[in-house]
Amino acid sequence: MSHTTFYVRLGSLLRERREAMHLSMREVGVAAAVSWQQIQKYEQGQSALSVERLLTLCRILHVEPSHIVNILCYDAPGAPFTERAAVYLERIRGEDKQQAVMTFLHHLSTTPPWAGGASSAVRERR
Helix, strand or coil: CCHHHHHHHHHHHHHHHHHHCCCCHHHHHHHHCCCHHHHHHHHCCCCCCCHHHHHHHHHHCCCCHHHHHHHHHHCCCCCCHHHHHHHHHHHCCCHHHHHHHHHHHHHHHHCCHHHCHHHHHHHHHC
């Protein structure tokens, strides 16, 4: 991943989180002690973030820095499927739901397509 692509993806993740929290760039800027224009530059990937600034933004946006790093490293096109799947599984809330997804995926990986595949696993849960 190029330097520019990295900051564009990072900015996009920060913007998605800010919008999900219904915060304006001005509100995040005030909390981070920077201008809303600087937040805009971060979100557009036009300005690099220091580690300290990234940690500040993560705190403001109530997101774990490790979550951002996981998405940037493993949720990228070309990343191994198992690593991308682990990131998606981490996003599922509730241990029981995670276990249900793991059981379903295990079933898919061990059942030959001619033996029913996904549709039989869905029928079994009903």
